[in-house]
Amino acid sequence: MKRSVVRITIIILALLSGLLSGLLAGCLPAASQPSGQTTAPATSQPTAATSGSTSGTTAVATTTGSAAATTSGETAAPTGPIETTVPLDLSYQVLAADETHQVDLNQDSGAESIAYTCTDEYSFNLTLNQSTQRFAGEMFVPDWFFLVNLDTGDSYLDIAIQEQGASDDYQVHFFYYDGNQLIKRGVVPGMICDFLSPTVTIDPFGTGSIQLDSFGGLTALARGNVLHTWFYYEPWAIGADKLLHAIPQDYYPMWSYNWETGEEFPETAVTLKMDLPLLQSPDSTEPFLTAQVGQTAHLVQTDNSEWIQLRTEAGDLGWFQLADHYQVLVSGIEYFGEEVFDGLSFAD
Template identity: 25%
Template sequence: MKSLLKGCLTLLLIIAAAGLTSCVAKDENNIGDDKNNQNIDLPTEENGYIVKVVPGETAIIDLNGDGEDEIINYTLMSAANDNNGNYTVKNLSISGEEYARASDDNPLIYLGASIYYPDDQWYFIVDIDTSDDYKELAIADIGASEDLTTSYFRYDGEGLEYIGYITGFPADETYSMDGKGTIKSQGRLDLLQYWTTVFAWELSSEGKLATVEEDLYTPISYDYYDKEPVILKEEITAYAEMDLNSKEILMEPSEEEISFPLTDNKNWVLMSKADGTQGWIYIEDRQNIISANKKLPCTDVFDNLYFAD
């Protein structure tokens, strides 16, 4: 009898272990189907006003300041016609109301949000402005061409509203939020080459995210691209100020490294030589340098500019 009981107990333990394994095994085609409800931390100054949530971990939090908790369910599934292991949104529901249209290639496009391949590690609950009643939902997107963006949504108790997107991910080193309505994150500059800077966005009076226009931007060093230094290979005319009528400065070719410490991200880029000589170069159509009334492609003027593959 003891032997029989021992055998039965062993069998039950094996069955239980098998069941536990089946529950925790990740379904590569669907992320978040095995839901785990949790009251999440509030986004505060201590955590940078950002709380990470794993897809499938159903978050419980008051999103609109009415004193009642909302239940957020967000899950992913394998993207159709994709062989790179990307996902798309399967479900996005708040307190039982479904907002994702999973039959669409872009399930949230009807709200105005273009989310192609959402990040499969995290979604985020943030507090852009602590003086209002809202906590926002943020979904990071790898994008169709790997241009990283994050889309933001607000829930007002009656529906979900898309309020805009910014470049970069909330988990990036250059991303920051001040809790007063401003977000900063790394994004791509528009002229000369592939390079980036830190841009700012702020909430408008209508509660939408809008880019904060700066007079000048400081490019982020691109040393990590493991590239050769930029060299000036053709003589060009630069200017003492951001004005085509200002004093002209002749820049002669050399093997000295060239840097570009400032730009207005519209037409002007400050060029600096290793000997300390500086001058503003004027650019049209993003990649054509205007020098002595000539239009020169930037790749004819400089060697080793960086362009993304």
Template identity: 25%
Template sequence: MKRIWSACVILIFSAVLISGCGNASDDEEIGNTEPTNEVVQDVVSETVDSGSAEAGEASLDADVDQNGVSEHIVLSGEDQNQDGFTLKLGDASVVVEEAVGVDGKLALVKLNPETTLIAVPESGPSSDDATWFFAYRDQTIIPVGKLEGKGDQLIFLGDGTVTSSRVRGQILHTWFHDQTYRLTAQDEWEPIKQDLYEMNTRVKALVELTLQKTRTNKSESFTLHPGDEAVIKACDDKEWCLVQKGSQEGWFAVDDFNTIRSLNMTSDQVFDGLNFAD
């Protein structure tokens, strides 16, 4: 039996800074993206569960392109393993074969007052939650790409941006961070640049590691000794990580995925407390 939920949420965006980083210079600030001052609109989300998770089918009627005419939207699974799906609106359709673990649900999200998107969530391989998005204009379904995260892991601010709290980090170990995106005129998700991402992972040093003062100043800040406990506060998710021990802060660089540059050792050989998952 189909169930339909509707929710209206008013979200107020505020900038969040990582505490305890007051010693960093201006170019070491965390989360330096500028907050929006625009009025946040209501975010409307309608989710349909067909009651048939095995088939992964759902449908709803909505005026997606805001032309005053309601369209019939149908989501159907491509196989019994819920991999791949077909999305249909009237005579238009699109097939996404690379989707993995489709939840069998549809959602409508209002990106801004002029743009409503269709969202199809998936569980992905290794529980890597993600959501596929589609626009609908001129009787054509337009794929606009996939974002990591689904459900309450995605926050639609109503100003044309969306923040995912489930973006997988690319260096050091398995971790996730927030990332805000905007939809471009070419119907593509564009990440809003951010200098550093909050990590806040507590670790214990296994070997001696000397940390430098800033990313550009190689002078010694302090040294971690075996058994010392510290917090890896933030990372640029490219090369540099910020460590805090009490009131002391310092930086180390990473090559490839998890090689600590100054020691030529992998991160699991240097720190206890990191997480490594598929």
């Protein structure tokens, strides 16, 4: 069986030039908050520590993965500090690795000392006020980490670490400092910036796939879990526990993107390689129509687990079931997705 193989890196970078154009133009809707979340009362935005001027000196912070070890002086902490002057209304800043930065991370009028060092492909060290922690993962961006204000209504500046992953499975680790320790807010799929850009240090926020609403919500470009390689916009928000949570959706649109032409499509076009009986709804028990072999159809939406809605060539809508994430149930028999459809994409 012939499989259409594309590199995820190419897909995502192409998406950034087309699919995200609306977001970069300021069209990002604020993500709804998780159930039970309370909105923090408005406070002044955290500012970088000043050093004899009205410009702040910011620090660096970053982490990824779960801590493998916590030590003081396990590896030599970078010397410094090397201070970086940034505007007081900072919302996003690229910070150099292997340098010590000073920044007030929690608006207590005292600057914290932060440094990020990539030790190898599978771990990095984060030093906060002379205490060093090592975190594990795969393929971290070695030269930079990031300072981001996720919520202008709280007192925290967040540290963000970009992980590339083993198969270009990009994700960003967010941390905040509560006055005693760094706490991981969450791990969000996607890119905080275009880290392949030669001007990454001066690029404005928005060149990556993660978009912020500045009120504790963000939208990530997440990879779908079913049938083939596809992506969707996933809303996240800071909850009452101050951690980032993905906001579950009943169904996720299975849009597609032609990275050669730059065209975006609200559905994914496929060609049937066999007859596919369809149910009127996921609750139905008997098929009510059949998508016929050789016809063009469109994947419309999915619960990202078991059910996918299909639009037939005639425009009728029906549902088919998955036996697992990648196998399609056809009249009680399991088939790989590429046995049922032409037009799927597989990348790993």
